[in-house]
Amino acid sequence: MDRQEYARRADALKQRLWRTALCYLNDEQAALEAVDSAVYKGLLAVHNLRQPEYFDTWLTRILINECKAEQRRRARLHPLELLAHHAAAQQELDNLPLRQAVAALDPNLRTVVVLRFFAGYTLEETARCLGLPRGTVATRQRRALELLRLELDEQSGEEG
Amino acid sequence: MERYDRKREYEQWMQQLETPPAALEYTVQRVQRRAKTRPFRLAGRWLAGAVSFCAAFVVLVNVSTPFAHACGRLPFLKELARAVCLSPSLAAAVENEYVQPVEQTDRANGLTLRVEYLIVDQKQVNLFYTLSGEGYGTIQGDPSVSGADGEALPPYILSGGGWEEDPAALRRSTVDFTEADVPGVLRFTVQARAWRDDPAAQPAAERAQPADTAVRAEAEQQPDAQATLTVTLQFDPAYTAQGRTAALGQTIRLEDVELTLESVEIYPTHLRLNLSQPETAAAWVQSLQFYVQDERGNRYEGVADGVTASGSTGSPLMATQRLESPWFSRAGQLTLCITGAEVQDADSRVKITLSETEPRAEGLPAAWDARLVRAERTGEDGEWGLCFAGEAANRQLFSSTYWDESGEEHSIRSWGMSADPETQADRTAQQWVYLDGDLTGTVWLQPLVTRTVAAQQPVTIPLPMD
Numbered sequence: 001m002d003r004q005e006y007a008r009r010a011d012a013l014k015q016r017l018w019r020t021a022l023c024y025l026n027d028e029q030a031a032l033e034a035v036d037s038a039v040y041k042g043l044l045a046v047h048n049l050r051q052p053e054y055f056d057t058w059l060t061r062i063l064i065n066e067c068k069a070e071q072r073r074r075a076r077l078h079p080l081e082l083l084a085h086h087a088a089a090q091q092e093l094d095n096l097p098l099r100q101a102v103a104a105l106d107p108n109l110r111t112v113v114v115l116r117f118f119a120g121y122t123l124e125e126t127a128r129c130l131g132l133p134r135g136t137v138a139t140r141q142r143r144a145l146e147l148l149r150l151e152l153d154e155q156s157g158e159e160g
Numbered sequence: 161m162e163r164y165d166r167k168r169e170y171e172q173w174m175q176q177l178e179t180p181p182a183a184l185e186y187t188v189q190r191v192q193r194r195a196k197t198r199p200f201r202l203a204g205r206w207l208a209g210a211v212s213f214c215a216a217f218v219v220l221v222n223v224s225t226p227f228a229h230a231c232g233r234l235p236f237l238k239e240l241a242r243a244v245c246l247s248p249s250l251a252a253a254v255e256n257e258y259v260q261p262v263e264q265t266d267r268a269n270g271l272t273l274r275v276e277y278l279i280v281d282q283k284q285v286n287l288f289y290t291l292s293g294e295g296y297g298t299i300q301g302d303p304s305v306s307g308a309d310g311e312a313l314p315p316y317i318l319s320g321g322g323w324e325e326d327p328a329a330l331r332r333s334t335v336d337f338t339e340a341d342v343p344g345v346l347r348f349t350v351q352a353r354a355w356r357d358d359p360a361a362q363p364a365a366e367r368a369q370p371a372d373t374a375v376r377a378e379a380e381q382q383p384d385a386q387a388t389l390t391v392t393l394q395f396d397p398a399y400t401a402q403g404r405t406a407a408l409g410q411t412i413r414l415e416d417v418e419l420t421l422e423s424v425e426i427y428p429t430h431l432r433l434n435l436s437q438p439e440t441a442a443a444w445v446q447s448l449q450f451y452v453q454d455e456r457g458n459r460y461e462g463v464a465d466g467v468t469a470s471g472s473t474g475s476p477l478m479a480t481q482r483l484e485s486p487w488f489s490r491a492g493q494l495t496l497c498i499t500g501a502e503v504q505d506a507d508s509r510v511k512i513t514l515s516e517t518e519p520r521a522e523g524l525p526a527a528w529d530a531r532l533v534r535a536e537r538t539g540e541d542g543e544w545g546l547c548f549a550g551e552a553a554n555r556q557l558f559s560s561t562y563w564d565e566s567g568e569e570h571s572i573r574s575w576g577m578s579a580d581p582e583t584q585a586d587r588t589a590q591q592w593v594y595l596d597g598d599l600t601g602t603v604w605l606q607p608l609v610t611r612t613v614a615a616q617q618p619v620t621i622p623l624p625m626d
Contacts, residue, residue: 011188019177040191098169150166
């Protein structure tokens with residue numbers, strides 16, 4: 001894939017990337033920076049992409065890594081806040097608005113719920129983004145929805 | 161009883177997500193501009209420094225009361241702290257109020273260069289400055305230096321500059337004189353290029369764009385304004401005299417490698433240990449593993465953000481090795497401690513088969529965890545880019561000289577490294593090495609480091625303190 005084609009594909013995907021980053025980080029500025037950084041790193045590494053048909057999940061995977069890096073950076077800056085997030089139990093989640101409840105989920109669960117129901121990836125695409133078996137993603141999805149007390153069908157949030 | 165209607169919250173949130181921020185619209189253009197400036201960004205050690213930038217700032221300001229206190233007396237508190245946070249020597253200089261406010265400005269074409277502070281000693285100038293321009297979201301600055309009348313300066317290393325994520329940030333450029341002392345007067349010039357992030361804010365004439373997407377993308381990479389901005393800095397001799405040198409004259413052996421410790425130089429901004437080796441040496445020191453310790457047990461180790469070693473073009477030896485400075489420690493005794501070295505075997509070569517389909521690297525040092533993963537013609541003139549990946553790719557892999565099939569000597573055009581974007585493992589990286597010229601067949605590169613040698617017992621030498 002050449003850089004011109006990369007620019008076209010990244011441009012088409014940017015809104016989905018932003019939704020993913022925003023739901024993951026719950027911070028608009030940080031989400032924008034994560035998208036910029038992911039698109040930049042993708043541009044530098046696009047020659048490594050052997051299967052262009054997986055462009056979307058490949059770039060989303062880079063974005064998820066950027067979001068995780070931002071989370072690690074925040075953990076260094078605000079360790080107590082992160083500790084509180086890790087300790088978030090059912091009762092605490094119930095007392096949070098949905099955005100904050102998603103942000104307080106265990107990162108493994110949060111990634112799945114964000115990709116599935118906010119970025120609009122299918123179960124298979126989510127599994128490819130995360131490099132996980134489909135069954136693992138399904139289990140995490142179920143657990144995350146239980147914790148959020150959110151009842152969504154399989155097609156919720158999916159893009160056509 | 162549930163406090164929230166989750167389904168309703170979800171639907172509302174999804175509706176909000178349909179309206180992204182305006183800045184998202186120009187993501188690809190920003191990234192293309194950034195990629196275009198990449199070779200410059202990778203020219204120094206600043207990329208690695210920026211990664212832990214914020215964390216280091218918080219740690220320093222929070223744990224070091226004198227540091228925070230010193231910053232508190234200066235305007236640009238956060239910006240100055242951020243600019244020096246990765247350098248213990250510069251942080252100590254700030255803490256000890258070894259910072260000179262400058263406040264010199266040059267303006268042209270709507271852009272402004274303002275030098276705010278200097279940290280200068282006998283061998284090094286650190287400039288802290290801003291680049292600004294009303295309405296510009298991105299300003300790139302390529303710095304250069306010259307003598308008072310524009311004349312060339314003695315050998316120096318200039319680092320810093322280039323892209324800055326935050327247009328209001330205090331930027332840092334360092335001019336490090338490898339042999340001569342800092343001159344009395346220095347002209348600091350910045351070629352500034354600025355872009356508006358939001359084309360809607362541009363005048364109508366500038367908004368006109370070619371219809372073709374590819375042409376438009378290229379046009380959008382052109383700056384909206386550019387200017388050459390210069391300030392002339394006259395240094396206070398009291399600062400440029402700061403430094404002391406002590407002769408050592410001691411020869412040591414690290415396994416099969418013999419080297420002589422000639423002298424040590426201590427400046428407020430760094431420490432230099434000068435080495436020599438016999439002309440017939442079979443292995444040349446590239447990086448000495450050493451530190452200095454004071455009588456209270458404080459250690460001064462390798463430079464964290466700046467030049468770590470330097471050499472001359474006439475020898476493969478990196479004859480000057482650097483540490484963070486103990487200048488402000490006010491120690492009664494300093495002890496030099498050498499534990500080993502990374503060396504380059506003089507006859508080591510790596511044979512590269514130039515092929516986009518089946519590139520091969522033969523003779524990579526056994527200790528390296530790096531492999532050639534890709535080769536491609538990258539430039540308009542058919543120059544080759546070689547991509548190595550692995551843990552060893554975290555640092556410069558090859559010397560600047562390489563040889564083609566006929567034995568003719570060439571110079572590597574540039575090299576740069578980045579984290580592997582897909583794995584983001586802390587230790588693995590990709591490194592691109594760009595060759596000069598339209599080459600075919602094979603080339604031979606010289607590994608910068610081929611092995612590590614260790615002292616049987618750490619070599620300890622008390623440093624003369626006078």
